[in-house]
Amino acid sequence: MKELKERIIHDGIVIDNRILKVDSFLNQQLDPALICHIGTEFARRFSDTPIDRIVTIESSGIAVAYAAALAMKNIPVVFARKKMPSHAMENTYHTSVYSYTKEETYEVAISKQFLPAGESVLIIDDFLASGEAALGLASLLQEAQCNVAGIGIVIEKSFQPGRQRLQEAGYRVEALAQIEKFENDRPVFNQAKS
Amino acid sequence: MKELKERIIHDGIVIDNRILKVDSFLNQQLDPALICHIGTEFARRFSDTPIDRIVTIESSGIAVAYAAALAMKNIPVVFARKKMPSHAMENTYHTSVYSYTKEETYEVAISKQFLPAGESVLIIDDFLASGEAALGLASLLQEAQCNVAGIGIVIEKSFQPGRQRLQEAGYRVEALAQIEKFENDRPVFNQAKS
Numbered sequence: 001m002k003e004l005k006e007r008i009i010h011d012g013i014v015i016d017n018r019i020l021k022v023d024s025f026l027n028q029q030l031d032p033a034l035i036c037h038i039g040t041e042f043a044r045r046f047s048d049t050p051i052d053r054i055v056t057i058e059s060s061g062i063a064v065a066y067a068a069a070l071a072m073k074n075i076p077v078v079f080a081r082k083k084m085p086s087h088a089m090e091n092t093y094h095t096s097v098y099s100y101t102k103e104e105t106y107e108v109a110i111s112k113q114f115l116p117a118g119e120s121v122l123i124i125d126d127f128l129a130s131g132e133a134a135l136g137l138a139s140l141l142q143e144a145q146c147n148v149a150g151i152g153i154v155i156e157k158s159f160q161p162g163r164q165r166l167q168e169a170g171y172r173v174e175a176l177a178q179i180e181k182f183e184n185d186r187p188v189f190n191q192a193k194s
Numbered sequence: 195m196k197e198l199k200e201r202i203i204h205d206g207i208v209i210d211n212r213i214l215k216v217d218s219f220l221n222q223q224l225d226p227a228l229i230c231h232i233g234t235e236f237a238r239r240f241s242d243t244p245i246d247r248i249v250t251i252e253s254s255g256i257a258v259a260y261a262a263a264l265a266m267k268n269i270p271v272v273f274a275r276k277k278m279p280s281h282a283m284e285n286t287y288h289t290s291v292y293s294y295t296k297e298e299t300y301e302v303a304i305s306k307q308f309l310p311a312g313e314s315v316l317i318i319d320d321f322l323a324s325g326e327a328a329l330g331l332a333s334l335l336q337e338a339q340c341n342v343a344g345i346g347i348v349i350e351k352s353f354q355p356g357r358q359r360l361q362e363a364g365y366r367v368e369a370l371a372q373i374e375k376f377e378n379d380r381p382v383f384n385q386a387k388s
Contacts, residue, residue: 023305024308028308030256030272032260032264032268032269059256059275062253063257063271070230074226077226077257079222079253114217114218114222
């Protein structure tokens, strides 16, 4: 997605050839026009498959998931909560996710009532790196007896194992910008794929 | 806002005449059509005042703030982070907010670069009860030398002191549904105001 890649080059900040900060349009400040176009692009890429529902994780996935849901004729969005209070766990599907960025494990949980069995569900998230978060959400969906229609990612770090892990598990991955590597604190995109 | 009040009556769950759960359309599952209409209604109510930017708090404010920003010709949205890691605090405006619901204090923080001085900023949040969160955001905006253009709330508990505290501090409050009281675990709306 050309507009997104241009924005990453223009406004993304790379730290130590390792961390990409996109706080100015995705992770703390949102550019509504760009987010809307991202939603439309997800809808276009997954237009060949039936989707009943979108699942994401708070907080940075919410706006793009909502934008995609609008573009997909108002299907419902559900966002997994991080660290839901333990007293609420009994009526939820939940699993542990390890964050390599933050070097900590957190719980993600979704109330069972919002994952009806038999639905086709699209997972959307802002970043794909190790694949931990997406695999965690996919395991919740399996437990809920939902079909994982695919995994839509805004920014993929292709030099990390996330895509391979997801594809080996049988999931279709669509990423709107794929970063092959960082070089001199600048992103280099995988031109062939995205 | 009639559609919202009908939805609260139909799908909201009141516990102990005290807590209103709207997880099925606002707080964990999102109904994109309703959220879109909420955004349009915020834009309509504040159409008489110039607004440069919308500020909200993760997570439940994000979708409605984004919907309002779309309806207001794509102005930027910034969401305050809860409990941002302390090493990032130095370049942020931050303050403590006490949650009476959760009985805990949390920090809210916004990077200074996303609150340029002199802008007119609309605060949007899902609930207004004690007013703690809105007052916290307003204090960040004051510190950033922004003008608080108003405070837009999806659901107000009018029997709690939030509105009065905000109005006494000089802020304009617009709530799309105002709950006067709970009776037999059902909400009673303040018909005169909202």
